[in-house]
Amino acid sequence: MPTRTVDYSLYLVTSRALLPPGQDYLESLEASLQGGVTLVQVREKDAGTKEFLDIARKSKDLCARYGVPLIVNDRVDIALAIEADGVHVGQEDMPIQIVRSILPPGSIIGVSCNNVEQARQAVESGADYIGIGAIYPTATKELTQPIVTVRGVGAILSQLDGSNVKAVAIGGINSTTVLRVLHGAVSTSCRALDGVAVVSDIVASDRPEEAAGRLMQVLRAFREGTSSRCGLALENRPPTDTRKTLLIDQIASLLETVRSRKPLVHQITNVVAATQSANVTLAWGASPIMATAPEEMPDLANVCDSLLVNIGTLRQTEGMLIAGRRYNATYKPVVFDPVGVGASQYRKGVMNDLLNAWAPTVIKGNAGELAVLAGSDEAKSRGVDSFGAGFKDPASFVRSLARKERCVIALTGPKDYVSDGDVVVELSNGHPLLGEITGSGCIGGSSIAAFCAAASTDPGPVPGRPVCGDMLLATVAAITSLNVAGELAAARADVAGPGSFLPALIDEISLLRPDVLKSRLRLDFI
Incomplete structure (x- = not known):
C-alpha cells in the first residue's frame, strides 16, 4: 500500500495527440501542475518503448519538482525503469497481484472498473484505487464497455465500503460536467468520489493552467462548502421549541421576500396544469415563464431566477436536458418533479437521463414517485398517484434519499416530509380538497421554484x-x-367542492399574510 497520502482530487491523464498545434508536451504538463493537478498518469498507447521511456522519465522529473506523484499507464517495465510512483492497469492487463509483486513496496496500483463485479475484484486483489468510467461518451479512447453514467457510479462505489480503496471517475469530465459528477456519483452509504480524472479538458486547452485551475476551483469549493439548514448551525442547536419558532419566523419572512423580490420562474411543466401553475406563481407575487423550446434555454437561464422541470406530460425532453445544464451553470435553483415516473419504463429512462445530465436543487414527489427514484418497493404508484400504506419511516427515508441525491427531498402526502440529508421537518397543514383538483402537485412544484x-x-x-x-x-x-x-380556501362559504375550490385557493394565496401564516403553521423537527 502507498506509504504516503495521495491526493486524487484532480487526476490528469496525458495524451500528446490532443495537444493544440504548437503546444509543447512538457510545457503543457508544467502549466497543468501549476494550475493544481494533484496526480498525473502518463498514457502513451502508440509510442515505442524507447520513446515512452523518454517521455515518462521527463514527466517524472517534472512532477517530482511539484511534489505530484506520477503513474504509468499499463507498462510495469517503464514504471520500474523511471521509479514511478505506481501503475494503472486495465481489465485486460497484468493482474494486480502480479503487478504488486514486481513493483517496490508502497507503489500505487490503480485499475479501470466499469461495473460492480470489477470493483469487487479490485478490492479483493489489493488495488489502491479504481478508475470508474466512462461516465460520459468520450473521444479520447475507443470505448469497449458500456457508459457507466453519473447515477451508475453509486453501485460501483458501494463495493468499496469498509475498504481503503479510493475512487476517481473518468470519461467526458470537464469544467461543465464536473459538478454534476461530484454531486451525483454517490453510493447508498453516501460514499463519494475521491477525485476526477481529466484528459482533453486540460490537455487540449491552449491555457492548461487556467483549465486545471477552473476544475480545482470547483473541486475545492465543493468539498469546503456547507449548506445552510434553516439558519441553524449543526452544533449548539437551541431547544426544539426555539428552533420551531425561528423556522416559523423565517417562513413568514420568506413569504414577504417572494412578493418583494418578484422572481422570474421558468417552468417546463405538465400541460394539463400549466394554467393553474402560472396563476399560482403570479398569486405568490412571482412571474412565470412557461417555455419548452431547446433554442430558448441559454437566454432564459440568464434572465430567470429558477427552473421547474415537471415530467407530467413528456414533451421536449431535449429542452429539459439543456435547461437543467444551463441553470446549473448559472448556479440557480432547479426543482425536479418526477410526476408519474413509475407509470412507464420510458418515464424512468427520461428521469435517469435528466439526473445524469444535471443536478437538482430540490426533488419533490409523492411516495410512489420517490420510491421509484430510490429504487424502493416500499411504496407503490398507479399512474401519477401513490397508493398503499407508504413508507413505514418517512423521515428516515427522506433523510437517506437527500444524502444520496445531495439535494433537498420533499415527500408529499397526508403529511409532508422535507429533508436536506440532516434536518427533517414534518409538515401537518393541508386539506383533502387539495388532492381533488387537477395539478395540485404541479402547483406545489411551481410554489417551491418561486x-x-x-x-x-x-x-x-x-x-x-x-x-x-x-x-x-x-x-x-x-x-x-x-x-x-x-x-383557508376550503373554509370559505363560497367553496362547495373542487370546482369552486381552485379559484378560491388562488385568491387565498394572493391574500395570505405573514401573521396569518405564522398563526396556522403546524410543523415539527424529526
Whole structure:
C-alpha cells in the first residue's frame, strides 16, 4: 500500500495527440501542475518503448519538482525503469497481484472498473484505487464497455465500503460536467468520489493552467462548502421549541421576500396544469415563464431566477436536458418533479437521463414517485398517484434519499416530509380538497421554484455548489404556505367542492399574510 497520502482530487491523464498545434508536451504538463493537478498518469498507447521511456522519465522529473506523484499507464517495465510512483492497469492487463509483486513496496496500483463485479475484484486483489468510467461518451479512447453514467457510479462505489480503496471517475469530465459528477456519483452509504480524472479538458486547452485551475476551483469549493439548514448551525442547536419558532419566523419572512423580490420562474411543466401553475406563481407575487423550446434555454437561464422541470406530460425532453445544464451553470435553483415516473419504463429512462445530465436543487414527489427514484418497493404508484400504506419511516427515508441525491427531498402526502440529508421537518397543514383538483402537485412544484428563487443568493466568485441559499427553508416555506392557503380556501362559504375550490385557493394565496401564516403553521423537527 502507498506509504504516503495521495491526493486524487484532480487526476490528469496525458495524451500528446490532443495537444493544440504548437503546444509543447512538457510545457503543457508544467502549466497543468501549476494550475493544481494533484496526480498525473502518463498514457502513451502508440509510442515505442524507447520513446515512452523518454517521455515518462521527463514527466517524472517534472512532477517530482511539484511534489505530484506520477503513474504509468499499463507498462510495469517503464514504471520500474523511471521509479514511478505506481501503475494503472486495465481489465485486460497484468493482474494486480502480479503487478504488486514486481513493483517496490508502497507503489500505487490503480485499475479501470466499469461495473460492480470489477470493483469487487479490485478490492479483493489489493488495488489502491479504481478508475470508474466512462461516465460520459468520450473521444479520447475507443470505448469497449458500456457508459457507466453519473447515477451508475453509486453501485460501483458501494463495493468499496469498509475498504481503503479510493475512487476517481473518468470519461467526458470537464469544467461543465464536473459538478454534476461530484454531486451525483454517490453510493447508498453516501460514499463519494475521491477525485476526477481529466484528459482533453486540460490537455487540449491552449491555457492548461487556467483549465486545471477552473476544475480545482470547483473541486475545492465543493468539498469546503456547507449548506445552510434553516439558519441553524449543526452544533449548539437551541431547544426544539426555539428552533420551531425561528423556522416559523423565517417562513413568514420568506413569504414577504417572494412578493418583494418578484422572481422570474421558468417552468417546463405538465400541460394539463400549466394554467393553474402560472396563476399560482403570479398569486405568490412571482412571474412565470412557461417555455419548452431547446433554442430558448441559454437566454432564459440568464434572465430567470429558477427552473421547474415537471415530467407530467413528456414533451421536449431535449429542452429539459439543456435547461437543467444551463441553470446549473448559472448556479440557480432547479426543482425536479418526477410526476408519474413509475407509470412507464420510458418515464424512468427520461428521469435517469435528466439526473445524469444535471443536478437538482430540490426533488419533490409523492411516495410512489420517490420510491421509484430510490429504487424502493416500499411504496407503490398507479399512474401519477401513490397508493398503499407508504413508507413505514418517512423521515428516515427522506433523510437517506437527500444524502444520496445531495439535494433537498420533499415527500408529499397526508403529511409532508422535507429533508436536506440532516434536518427533517414534518409538515401537518393541508386539506383533502387539495388532492381533488387537477395539478395540485404541479402547483406545489411551481410554489417551491418561486420560493427557492426568492431564497437564493449570489454564489460569489468561487461557485462550488449548484445553488447558494437556504433551499430547505424555501421548500418548507412553499409547501406549508400552499397548504395553509388550501385550509383557508376550503373554509370559505363560497367553496362547495373542487370546482369552486381552485379559484378560491388562488385568491387565498394572493391574500395570505405573514401573521396569518405564522398563526396556522403546524410543523415539527424529526
